[in-house]
Amino acid sequence: MEVGDAGVDRAAVRARLTQERDALGAMGRDLAASFEDIVGAAKDSNLDDEHDPEGSTIAAERSLVASLGRSAAEALIEIEQALARLDDGTYGVCLRCGAAISPGRLDARPAAALCITCAGRPR
Template sequence: MDSTRARLELERQETLRRLADLTGSFDAVVAASRDTNADDEHDPEGATIAFERSQVGAFVRQAEQHLQEIDIAIERLHAGTYGTCERCREPIGEGRLEARPVARTCIRCAASNRR
């Protein structure tokens, strides 16, 4: 349990660092677009700036979502339900948890959910 908690905390810290970097990148792109008179519709550079802003914004949302998943996994750890599939209530394999520490379902349930 201590190693699981440490793994989740490490993943949380890495995600927070990534989010800080992405937020800085997003702010830089927004600032760059403010400093120019880029008209997205008529300026050839405008489309690039809009694309970069959109792409970085998507990465920020992904990092925020992953951070929420980590926090939920930590709550499950405290509740004693970490490592138990939310669908079938069977244990989630250690290999899956190693690869995806925030996993809520076992491989079988995850695969059946994709069909």
Template sequence: MLREDMVDDEGLATAELDELAALLQDRRAKDLGEAEHLAESLGVVLSARGESADDEHDPEGPTLSYEWSRLQALRGETADDIVAVDAALARIEEGTYGRCMRCDRMIGVERLRARPTAELCIACAMTVDG
């Protein structure tokens, strides 16, 4: 039996909710900082691409096209994380944070500490992932 099954159905204590909200706010601030850094890096690459006629044959390292693609992918991941954090913060405001969106059982504070944006309990997440 999963430890998750032993979590009571009463919800998170106020102190736990405050702790998790602070984790989410901190993560959001870091994501915003990373997004700003990535935007600056993309500007540098864009400028360099405009100056270079043939970056595909540069023996000095990764091509500018590769770097652009890499930074765009990181930017997308950061944007997705901001959306997930904002959704978790909205669930806190609505009073639904910590409840599985599939089965409506409590997710468990330890899982939320590890993955504060979790929307599913471990049992439901295992059926989705596995």
């Protein structure tokens, strides 16, 4: 077992982060596909009637999918950064104040970059 910085089981954390990254990647692909469906549906409905009242629904759906895609992308970046910190030995250390992030928090959010105190503070 690879136990290093702040008693973190790096091998276990790495396995978990990698798994989450793969799941997010799959979700991203699904979102991209449904985004295309929505755009396709919008084109179809425009053929029928340019002033289709459903147009606004489609726009709302489209922005929902886009924002889901954004948060998935952000989560993905967070995970990549956490994996990089595992490699350079700074994993589990708050990026802002340098304090150790509590094991409970890391267990709930393995990609956490900030301790609970800093995470609760505005940037």
